[in-house]
Amino acid sequence: MKKLHDAHGATGIPDEKGEGHFHTKSDLPVPVGSDLFRADAYGKVTGRERYAADEYPAGLVYAGVVRSPHPHARILAIDTTGALACPGVIAVLTGGDIRGTNRTGLPEMDQPVLADTKVRFTGDPVVLVVAEDRELLRQAMAAVKVTYEPLPAVFDPDSALAKGAPVLHENRKEGNLLFSGVIAKGDADFAFSECAAVREGIFSLPRQEHAYLETETGVAKVDGDGVLEMIVSTQSPFRDSREIAAALGIPPEKVRVIAPYLGGAFGGKDGITVQGHLGLAALHSGGRPVKIWNSREESFVSSTKRHPGRVSLKLGCTKDGTLHALSCRLIFDTGAYAGLGGPVAVYGMGHAAGVYRVAHSRVEGMNVYTNNPPSGAFRGFGIPQVIAALEQVVDMLAESIGMDPLEFRLKNAIRVGDETGLGIRMSNSADIVTCLEKARDHPLWTGRDEWIRQAPDYKRRGVGIATGVLGIGYGPVIPDIASAKLELLTDGRFRIYAGVADMGQGNNSANIHIAGDVLCQSPDRFELVQPDTFRCLNSSSSAASRTTYSYGNALILAAGVLKERILDKVAQLHPLFRRENLILVPGAVRHTPDGSDIALHTIAEAMQEADRVATATWTAPVNRQQLAVAPDVKMYGFPHLAYTFTTHLTRVEIDEITGAVAVDAYLAWTDAGRIMNPHVYEQQIQGGVIQGMGYALWEDFRVTEGAVVTKNLSTYILPTSMDVPDILSVPVETYEESGPFGMKGVGEIGIVAALPCIANAVAGAIGFRVCDAPLTPERILTALRRAA
Amino acid sequence: MKIRCIVNGKQTDLETAPDRRVVDLLREDLGLCGTKEACGSGECGACTILVDGESRLSCLMIAAQLEGKEIVTIEGFSKEHLHPIQEAFIVHGAVQCGFCTPGMVLAAADLLKRNPAPDRHEIRRAISGNLCRCTGYQKIVDAIESLARVEEESDE
Numbered sequence: 040m041k042k043l044h045d046a047h048g049a050t051g052i053p054d055e056k057g058e059g060h061f062h063t064k065s066d067l068p069v070p071v072g073s074d075l076f077r078a079d080a081y082g083k084v085t086g087r088e089r090y091a092a093d094e095y096p097a098g099l100v101y102a103g104v105v106r107s108p109h110p111h112a113r114i115l116a117i118d119t120t121g122a123l124a125c126p127g128v129i130a131v132l133t134g135g136d137i138r139g140t141n142r143t144g145l146p147e148m149d150q151p152v153l154a155d156t157k158v159r160f161t162g163d164p165v166v167l168v169v170a171e172d173r174e175l176l177r178q179a180m181a182a183v184k185v186t187y188e189p190l191p192a193v194f195d196p197d198s199a200l201a202k203g204a205p206v207l208h209e210n211r212k213e214g215n216l217l218f219s220g221v222i223a224k225g226d227a228d229f230a231f232s233e234c235a236a237v238r239e240g241i242f243s244l245p246r247q248e249h250a251y252l253e254t255e256t257g258v259a260k261v262d263g264d265g266v267l268e269m270i271v272s273t274q275s276p277f278r279d280s281r282e283i284a285a286a287l288g289i290p291p292e293k294v295r296v297i298a299p300y301l302g303g304a305f306g307g308k309d310g311i312t313v314q315g316h317l318g319l320a321a322l323h324s325g326g327r328p329v330k331i332w333n334s335r336e337e338s339f340v341s342s343t344k345r346h347p348g349r350v351s352l353k354l355g356c357t358k359d360g361t362l363h364a365l366s367c368r369l370i371f372d373t374g375a376y377a378g379l380g381g382p383v384a385v386y387g388m389g390h391a392a393g394v395y396r397v398a399h400s401r402v403e404g405m406n407v408y409t410n411n412p413p414s415g416a417f418r419g420f421g422i423p424q425v426i427a428a429l430e431q432v433v434d435m436l437a438e439s440i441g442m443d444p445l446e447f448r449l450k451n452a453i454r455v456g457d458e459t460g461l462g463i464r465m466s467n468s469a470d471i472v473t474c475l476e477k478a479r480d481h482p483l484w485t486g487r488d489e490w491i492r493q494a495p496d497y498k499r500r501g502v503g504i505a506t507g508v509l510g511i512g513y514g515p516v517i518p519d520i521a522s523a524k525l526e527l528l529t530d531g532r533f534r535i536y537a538g539v540a541d542m543g544q545g546n547n548s549a550n551i552h553i554a555g556d557v558l559c560q561s562p563d564r565f566e567l568v569q570p571d572t573f574r575c576l577n578s579s580s581s582a583a584s585r586t587t588y589s590y591g592n593a594l595i596l597a598a599g600v601l602k603e604r605i606l607d608k609v610a611q612l613h614p615l616f617r618r619e620n621l622i623l624v625p626g627a628v629r630h631t632p633d634g635s636d637i638a639l640h641t642i643a644e645a646m647q648e649a650d651r652v653a654t655a656t657w658t659a660p661v662n663r664q665q666l667a668v669a670p671d672v673k674m675y676g677f678p679h680l681a682y683t684f685t686t687h688l689t690r691v692e693i694d695e696i697t698g699a700v701a702v703d704a705y706l707a708w709t710d711a712g713r714i715m716n717p718h719v720y721e722q723q724i725q726g727g728v729i730q731g732m733g734y735a736l737w738e739d740f741r742v743t744e745g746a747v748v749t750k751n752l753s754t755y756i757l758p759t760s761m762d763v764p765d766i767l768s769v770p771v772e773t774y775e776e777s778g779p780f781g782m783k784g785v786g787e788i789g790i791v792a793a794l795p796c797i798a799n800a801v802a803g804a805i806g807f808r809v810c811d812a813p814l815t816p817e818r819i820l821t822a823l824r825r826a827a
Numbered sequence: 828m829k830i831r832c833i834v835n836g837k838q839t840d841l842e843t844a845p846d847r848r849v850v851d852l853l854r855e856d857l858g859l860c861g862t863k864e865a866c867g868s869g870e871c872g873a874c875t876i877l878v879d880g881e882s883r884l885s886c887l888m889i890a891a892q893l894e895g896k897e898i899v900t901i902e903g904f905s906k907e908h909l910h911p912i913q914e915a916f917i918v919h920g921a922v923q924c925g926f927c928t929p930g931m932v933l934a935a936a937d938l939l940k941r942n943p944a945p946d947r948h949e950i951r952r953a954i955s956g957n958l959c960r961c962t963g964y965q966k967i968v969d970a971i972e973s974l975a976r977v978e979e980e981s982d983e
Contacts, residue, residue, distance in 0.1 A: 076917050083925030084913040084932060086861015086901030212834060250960055252865040252873055252926035302863070302926030303960050335866045543924025543961050718920035726923065729963030752870035752958065754974035760951040760964040 041129040066625040068561075071556045071715050071780045077345050077548040078567060079300055079541065090302050093274040096328040101176045102320035103331070105166035105183045106341065107158035110410035110745030111192035111205060114157055114165065115184060121182035122168060127175030130323040131183065132167040137319060139288030143280065143311040147217070147377035149208055150413070152286050152315035157190070159207050159375035160412050161746045162340040169320045169329060194745055196348075196370050196407035207375060207408045214399035215408040220672040222388050224462040225399035230364035234355030237364075238435040239669050242428040243354070243811040246740040246796075247345035247733075248749075249417060250757055251542075254338035257413040260323035260328035267318055268295045272302065274309040274540050275580035280572045282311055283318045294318070304542035305414035305730070307342055310378070312336025336750045338675020341413030343378055344372040344740060346406070347806035350428035360442045361450045364459050365400040367391040369425060371414065373406045378415035380406040385675035386510070387421030392460025393429045393505045394471040394684060395451040400460045401511055404506060410745045416582060419790045422509055430505040430795030431808065444799070445484065445504055448686075449475045452506070462666050463678040468773035468783070471506060472710040474686035477769065478504055483704055484688055500703075501804025506686050507792030510679025511784040512586040512659045517674065519585055519659035522576035523593035525554060525601055527651040531626060531640030533560065535594070536568045539586045544786050545719045552716060553591050553779060557598035559623045576654060584683065584784025587715070589659055591779030596655030604650050608642050618697070641652040660777050661724040681777055682760075683788040684710040687796040689730070693804050695823060697815030700736055700801060706767040709788055713781035714770050720785055724768040727789020733758045735794040739813050832893045834859075837901025845891040850874045852890050853900060861901035861929045865958070872957030875930035877901050882937035901929035904936070911974055912936055919970035923961035931957050935971045944975045 069075045082088035119131040134155035142148040154165045166183045170176035193199040199215040206214050231237055255272030273279055276296040284291040291539045313331045318746035320329040348371035355364040369387055373380035388404040422472055439646040460465050478484055485501035494500040513519040524536035535554055551565045578590050609628045610618040620631045627636035662680040688706045707724050714720045736754040741748035749755040773779035802808040807826035809818050830841040853859040865873035867886050877899040902912055912935050918972040922928050948965035950971045
């Protein structure tokens with residue numbers, strides 16, 4: 040068993056004082072690259088960590104949202120008199136009570152805090168009620184009367200684009216088309232005629248619900264200085280504060296957003312969830328704090344989902360198996376509001392050639408408004424949908440020309456310096472080749488035929504592979520900037536002001552690892568301040584596999600600045616010490632010629648307060664290749680500069696009687712640059728793969744005529760511990776020049792290849808390809824019948 | 828109604844509505860927010876507590892059911908030092924967002940009490956009522972398994 044204080048193992052267990060205070064066997068720093076226990080683990084295993092959901096300030100009142108029962112309707116009248124007459128009611132608010140723009144969203148500001156003239160999905164917020172307690176709130180909400188005139192509605196992108204279709208946002212000249220764009224290289228149409236083999240597939244990808252355990256929640260109040268202060272479960276506190284200010288008509292400097300550790304998010308809290316309602320409620324609660332905590336059902340009905348969509352992908356190769364032509368057409372359903380729909384479509388398009396060199400390509404993408412619940416960011420951000428299609432067609436094409444699917448991939452895989460199928464020059468670290476080679480040589484791959492042959496009665500077995508790729512950061516136009524802030528405290532310890540929210544991935548623990556390495560200090564000498572728009576510096580959202588990548592780079596700079604100031608101060612205090620003979624050691628500065636140490640707290644006390652606080656800003660380098668794409672395609676994130684890569688291998692066993700797919704084994708080889716903290720790296724891969732497995736097999740979010748059918752965790756099936764195998768995750772380390780300590784973000788790459796990997800194994804097992812995900816038992820049984 | 832029970836080792840007299848949900852009683856009245864709520868309908872296990880040593884879902888219990896019982900929440904699970912299960916969760920990296928963690932730790936305690944040396948399959952079965960959306964469960968199973976092995980070693 041691993042012990043807490045293994046001499047060579049991980050160190051850094053927080054003690055009873057809580058987060059940021061560590062008991063370590065030694066006072067030694069833990070270098071980046073070795074295991075460091077997460078700083079947040081102690082508070083979380085003891086139940087002491089305070090999430091936004093755990094805030095119950097004195098005088099608390101509750102707010103709730105009355106939502107539309109119609110997918111599309113005009114609001115004729117809202118009668119609040121009954122609700123206002125209910126006992127314990129503090130406020131009943133409508134869109135007319137909002138002084139600001141009453142719009143949130145990014146990049147399109149199209150989502151009302153409360154509906155003004157019409158509703159666009161079943162669940163659209165209409166009336167906000169504030170009451171003394173939850174029971175009185177429920178009664179008052181039931182007394183709100185809204186009269187609607189139902190309007191014709193559209194529930195799929197094709198209908199929404201049809202001539203004469205009802206339009207959701209009348210002010211848009213493009214009608215229901217939110218975004219369309221093209222990425223092309225060469226002449227794909229002609230190139231297909233030069234191919235020896237061409238395969239094509241049309242794949243339907245489902246909605247996926249984030250199902251973070253902590254549903255959307257927060258507490259807000261207006262303090263004596265008129266500042267709207269909010270503690271909320273969010274990935275994007277800085278952006279939120281600006282959006283709240285504009286939507287509610289209050290000065291941005293009067294909005295303070297604090298983002299404690301989140302109980303999960305996965306993209307679903309990248310932007311406004313309850314913030315607009317919380318802020319509005321707090322402005323009308325007479326200074327009392329207001330809480331919103333969505334029920335699971337309300338969360339499922341109102342929150343964004345992974346974009347459902349259809350991906351049609353055609354791929355051709357020459358006689359020797361060289362990929363020659365690619366065409367891909369994706370159409371996503373963004374639901375009633377844009378959310379991050381444009382960027383999601385572009386991220387998908389921008390990864391349509393996967394890890395391959397292809398001579399000619401044409402990728403078309405569209406994202407379309409419908410009267411369905413809104414779609415948005417979800418781990419992978421449009422890429423899992425596209426990779427799901429590509430990697431299945433790659434298998435189909437390999438079969439057509441009689442090549443081993445792994446050798447086929449290896450033959451076409453990009454190396455550093457290559458140009459991808461979309462014309463992107465791979466200038467940075469990229470080692471998909473080693474990932475593939477390791478899969479090729481693994482016993483589960485080399486011994487697959489024998490394992491398949493040994494299938495028991497009434498079982499079918501299959502072994503599948505797939506690759507994946509994911510660009511990190513925001514792309515070439517939207518600046519990916521992080522600003523780190525680090526303080527030397529007068530007791531000689533350090534405080535890191537986190538600029539990026541930690542939704543569970545451990546990025547803020549990584550800050551301690553990074554600063555500790557640069558400053559040569561043990562983890563117990565650090566404490567963390569979670570993002571707070573009044574105390575920390577804007578470092579943008581917790582998203583795009585950029586949290587540690589960007590903030591880590593800024594923190595290295597800030598720590599370097601502080602280090603120099605500390606050494607300068609010692610040189611100034613001790614005129615006989617030569618500056619070049621001074622180094623930082625744990626808890627002190629050492630004068631190396633005589634080994635004398637000057638304690639950090641002594642130095643800190645001698646420093647000016649302003650000098651004890653170091654800040655630094657880092658801006659991510661971007662891909663400066665000039666590719667011929669429209670400005671919005673570029674702005675939404677094409678192309679990226681640095682990419683992560685992965686090869687997955689799985690074997691599945693299918694029950695011929697029930698149609699159930701059991702995943703027997705799963706392996707993932709991943710190039711995410713250098714590994715900063717091995718067990719945190721594994722956490723991200725394992726968690727990502729299992730979420731991908733749920734996406735592939737069980738998670739079937741049903742919406743009928745715009746209304747959510749799967750409203751709870753017994754109808755929307757998440758993977759349980761009994762459904763999934765252990766994952767073998769093997770890093771294929773590279774050194775990414777642009778990353779802190781050579782790392783690349785690893786938060787999303789784990790999910791992108793899971794669906795096609797499993798689908799390829801299933802197709803091999805049953806001799807029929809199921810193109811509609813998830814691969815539910817019903818679909819498998821139907822396919823088995825068709826194959827027979 | 829008046830309810831007498833022991834909460835985290837302390838004799839506690841509660842004055843509450845008999846049908847008040849235990850999860851609300853713990854979080855709102857007693858300030859024991861380590862007990863999480865994530866579904867409110869017994870589907871996820873985040874609100875797991877120990878009642879007379881056995882794991883129970885506090886979102887499905889009402890206050891009246893606590894009469895005469897001994898309740899342990901995550902706050903009362905460790906005394907002066909971390910419980911070995913909590914320590915194992917930290918060491919094995921079983922914690923990500925942490926919202927399932929208190930329930931998982933207590934579900935593990937229930938298992939290890941019944942079966943001191945479970946294998947991985949038995950561990951997976953025992954925690955199958957506790958959903959985790961972050962970890963994929965593997966490191967949680969690793970953490971619990973590490974304690975099972977210790978038990979085996981000490982038997983030898």
